[in-house]
Amino acid sequence: MPGDVRSVASSSVGVARASLLAVIARLASFPALWRSNGIRFAPVWQMGLFHVLAVAGVVLLGISWTAVLISVALYAIRMFFIVTGYHRYFSHRSFRLNRFWQLVWALVAMTSTQKGVLWWASHHRRHHRYADTDRDLHSPARRGFWWAHVGWVLSDQFDHTVHEEVRDLAKFPELVWLNRHPLTPPLVYALAVAGLGLAWDGWLGAANFLLWGFVVSTVLLWHGSFSINSFAHIWGRRPQEREDTSGNSLTLALLTLGEGWHNDHHADPASVRQGKHWWRIDLAYLGLRALSLVRVVRLPARRIPATA
Ligand SMILES: [Zn+2]
Numbered sequence: 267m268p269g270d271v272r273s274v275a276s277s278s279v280g281v282a283r284a285s286l287l288a289v290i291a292r293l294a295s296f297p298a299l300w301r302s303n304g305i306r307f308a309p310v311w312q313m314g315l316f317h318v319l320a321v322a323g324v325v326l327l328g329i330s331w332t333a334v335l336i337s338v339a340l341y342a343i344r345m346f347f348i349v350t351g352y353h354r355y356f357s358h359r360s361f362r363l364n365r366f367w368q369l370v371w372a373l374v375a376m377t378s379t380q381k382g383v384l385w386w387a388s389h390h391r392r393h394h395r396y397a398d399t400d401r402d403l404h405s406p407a408r409r410g411f412w413w414a415h416v417g418w419v420l421s422d423q424f425d426h427t428v429h430e431e432v433r434d435l436a437k438f439p440e441l442v443w444l445n446r447h448p449l450t451p452p453l454v455y456a457l458a459v460a461g462l463g464l465a466w467d468g469w470l471g472a473a474n475f476l477l478w479g480f481v482v483s484t485v486l487l488w489h490g491s492f493s494i495n496s497f498a499h500i501w502g503r504r505p506q507e508r509e510d511t512s513g514n515s516l517t518l519a520l521l522t523l524g525e526g527w528h529n530d531h532h533a534d535p536a537s538v539r540q541g542k543h544w545w546r547i548d549l550a551y552l553g554l555r556a557l558s559l560v561r562v563v564r565l566p567a568r569r570i571p572a573t574a
């Protein structure tokens with residue numbers, strides 16, 4: 267019936283118009299919402315630009331198996347240093363490194379563009395101290411998913427290193443210097459990756475290596491690391507009974523080389539191994555075990571208690 271068709275069409279237009287107005291109203295509310303949470307424009311556009319560059323670069327340069335392999339390899343290597351460096355070594359001191367290797371771990375972890383080594387450790391120690399309370403800086407239960415995932419990183423409330431949390435690390439001037447110059451390691455890394463690409467295949471090789479080895483893998487590393495603050499406090503089983511919302515997730519454990527066993531980790535933060543059972547696969551721990559055989563790292567003697 268023509269009348270029915272007209273009324274269905276006009277109601278569809280009405281729904282579309284209402285949805286569009288709702289989206290516009292939501293977007294219009296962002297500046298005030300961001301201002302009230304201390305979120306600044308500069309880090310938003312910088313992080314946004316990386317995402318745009320990643321997508322535009324892939325569209326312009328295309329995908330190849332070599333490119334994917336470079337990206338996955340450099341994601342995995344740098345994730346290993348974030349997990350074992352920023353997290354298990356600098357934040358929790360769960361194994362030992364001599365001063366030379368400590369510097370190497372800090373340098374490679376900092377190529378991930380996740381601010382300074384003391385900054386990272388100080389805020390992470392705070393997270394454990396106040397997990398899922400009002401003083402937790404990134405609790406999705408308290409402030410929602412997006413705040414926990416990325417909002418707090420973009421906010422000026424947490425710009426500064428909490429020095430009283432990292433007095434043990436501040437004894438090392440080289441770490442303090444790196445913490446003051448957080449963009450130096452990523453810039454050196456980007457130049458090195460581009461140089462490798464140049465040697466491999468001229469300017470096109472440099473562009474491809476920079477795209478896949480730096481831009482794409484850095485964006486993926488951000489979301490891999492951020493997912494532990496957001497998804498790992500929403501998803502997963504909770505075999506250890508705790509006040510906080512930390513969960514165990516195999517998916518997150520695979521994406522982050524072992525950090526997905528977050529419920530186990532909150533129950534025993536000082537443990538170098540995060541999965542409490544051998545079948546909770548923890549690739550970062552296996553990597554550390556291998557490095558302990560050649561004495562690059564020293565693991566603690568105590569065995570991980572199987573508590574769940
Ligand atoms: Zn947590």
Ligand SMILES: [Zn+2]
Nearest residue numbers: 357390394535
């Ligand atoms: Zn931790």
